[in-house]
Amino acid sequence: MHTVTLSGTDQHFPVGKIVCLGRNYHDHIRELGNELPERAVLFMKPASSIIGNGETVVIPGYSHDCHHEVELALLIGRGGKHIAEAAARDVIAGYGVAIDLTLRDIQQELKQKGLPWDIAKGFDTACPLSDFVPAATVADAQNLQLTLSVNGIVRQDATTALMIRSIPRIIAEISAIFTLEPGDIILTGTPAGVGPVVSGDRMTATIAGVGTLDIGVR
Numbered sequence: 717m718h719t720v721t722l723s724g725t726d727q728h729f730p731v732g733k734i735v736c737l738g739r740n741y742h743d744h745i746r747e748l749g750n751e752l753p754e755r756a757v758l759f760m761k762p763a764s765s766i767i768g769n770g771e772t773v774v775i776p777g778y779s780h781d782c783h784h785e786v787e788l789a790l791l792i793g794r795g796g797k798h799i800a801e802a803a804a805r806d807v808i809a810g811y812g813v814a815i816d817l818t819l820r821d822i823q824q825e826l827k828q829k830g831l832p833w834d835i836a837k838g839f840d841t842a843c844p845l846s847d848f849v850p851a852a853t854v855a856d857a858q859n860l861q862l863t864l865s866v867n868g869i870v871r872q873d874a875t876t877a878l879m880i881r882s883i884p885r886i887i888a889e890i891s892a893i894f895t896l897e898p899g900d901i902i903l904t905g906t907p908a909g910v911g912p913v914v915s916g917d918r919m920t921a922t923i924a925g926v927g928t929l930d931i932g933v934r
């Protein structure tokens with residue numbers, strides 16, 4: 717079982733499901749040539765895909781195109797079904813930094829065939845995750861700078877203000893489908909600048925005021 721920690725507290729959460737949002741930043745939709753979705757594009761990663769700061773992503777042998785996607789992660793502290801947007805902030809225990817590793821070649825192939833993407837998104841090590849900072853320490857989660865560099869070169873640099881669906885909207889939409897439970901994690905989508913990493917690379921993902929992830933690639 718995987719557990720995440722709320723920094724500066726004695727609270728630990730066994731991780732339940734990790735619900736991820738796709739296509740939540742215009743520039744990223746454009747760079748992949750995707751359409752703006754009417755309904756939220758949702759998928760899940762298993763808790764077994766989590767690794768922590770300082771650990772290493774292992775690219776599976778069935779892919780030759782593994783992409784980084786830096787994302788703001790939400791830790792659910794209080795569960796619920798049909799959570800209203802106005803109440804959404806009350807269910808967030810903390811914020812963290814995540815990298816949604818994606819096997820782009822496998823994802824494209826499966827999408828074209830109309831098949832599920834799980835093996836492109838949920839493989840072991842596909843979800844590097846920082847410790848979480850308590851929600852109360854983040855003044856405005858909808859205005860945070862997120863960056864990701866590979867070997868010291870900045871690839872992604874944007875702000876959470878550019879999200880298409882706001883954080884409360886994301887929680888409302890997800891909880892209308894999946895009951896949220898304490899220890900669930902939500903990945904809120906990635907801005908533009910996604911690209912490949914290869915064995916030997918080093919990724920540094922930072923969200924100002926939230927944390928940093930330093931992750932190797934093998």
Ligand code: MG
Nearest residue numbers: 785816905906
């Ligand atoms: Mg993503």
